[in-house]
Amino acid sequence: MWMNLLWAFLIGGAICAIAQxxxxxxxxxxxxxxxxxxxxxxxxxxxxxxLYQPLIxxxxxxxxxxxxxxxxxxMQGVVTAMEKDGFLGIWTGAFTAGAAGLAAAIVSGFLxxxxxxxxx
Numbered sequence: 001m002w003m004n005l006l007w008a009f010l011i012g013g014a015i016c017a018i019a020q021x022x023x024x025x026x027x028x029x030x031x032x033x034x035x036x037x038x039x040x041x042x043x044x045x046x047x048x049x050x051l052y053q054p055l056i057x058x059x060x061x062x063x064x065x066x067x068x069x070x071x072x073x074x075m076q077g078v079v080t081a082m083e084k085d086g087f088l089g090i091w092t093g094a095f096t097a098g099a100a101g102l103a104a105a106i107v108s109g110f111l112x113x114x115x116x117x118x119x120x
Contacts, residue, residue: 008062011055015066036067043071048079074098 023035043066046052052072055063063069077097081089095102112118 004060007058008060010062011059012062012066015063015068019067039067040071040074043068044075045071047072047075070098070101073101 019035019039022038023032026035043052046068052063052068056069056072064073074094074097077095078090078093081093081096083089085092
């Protein structure tokens with residue numbers, strides 16, 4: 001169990017560190033949101049070629065929780081929906097697979113906005 005926790009921490013930390021370095025060291029004028037969307041897209045591309053699942057099998061939540069894991073989840077949903085529904089699966093698969101994560105983000109963001117005073 002302790003080795004699983006260690007690998008999850010190390011792999012998840014490495015993924016997040018790479019994204020943070022990209023946000024801090026990007027020499028041209030792009031926002032952090034651009035870097036984060038790129039991380040999701042990289043997760044989708046790696047997931048499309050079935051290269052992300054071995055990382056998830058090895059690191060568990062250390063590979064599933066970062067944004068590239070979310071991209072992989074969306075891509076797997078698209079692939080599954082395309083096998084089932086054909087072309088329509090391109091439009092529905094990502095939302096079906098990522099619904100729980102999206103709903104949790106929206107609800108928690110809404111609750112935080114109610115109890116705290118957001119700026120802007």
